[in-house]
Amino acid sequence: MAIRAIRNQKDFLSGLMFIAFGAAFIFIAQDYSFGTPRRMGPAFFPLVLASILVLIGLVVAVRGLLVEEEAPRGFTWRGLLLVIASTVLFGALVRGAGLVVALPLLVCVSALASHMFKWKITAILAVGLTAFCIAVFVYALGLPMPVIGPWLGR
Known part of the structure; x- marks a missing residue:
């Protein structure tokens, strides 16, 4: 019954993949010094990008739950x-x-x-x-x- 709640499997699974990659990079970079926006440490850029990736993943996954899957278009x-x-x-x-x-x-x-x-x-x-x-x-x-x-x- 949970599968029926997913209207667009491709978007939902893509969102989960983005979240997983972002979470993995956040986990890897947590031991590095973050720094400040003026004096960035080695973890600053990876953590910011990974956080953005997680946010994009959440949006895409939620879209997969709410928006019906579109028919694929032809390849050109x-x-x-x-x-x-x-x-x-x-x-x-x-x-x-x-x-x-x-x-x-x-x-x-x-x-x-x-x-x-x-x-x-x-x-x-x-x-x-x-x-x-x-x-x-x-x-x-x-x-x-x-x-x-x-x-x-x-």
Whole structure:
């Protein structure tokens, strides 16, 4: 009778798996020093991520109890190839052309894989993601990634 309460077994079991992995990482990291947000210890990042994973697992598991399972959609080779191609294209362009070219192309090519593709939404997402990644990875974290690459005159 308990099995009947689970409406979406895939989501419920996925949620339990997330919870198990998160709990395991919390257990493993408990012997390390946590630190503070200003001076993080070796356990800070793993514990925060593991806690988020447990929360996501709880949400997914509860969703498995409440939401009816959807019928699986068909597999498309086109979508798989476009996502792979966008990743390879990003890797090939990021050093030479920079993030301002590679990231929007990554977003646009991978978005073409969706059956709900719309240019306006994709363009907004590409600009927003590019600005966010440049702000976080280049300026905040100081990673040596070219914003504008040597192919474009820098």
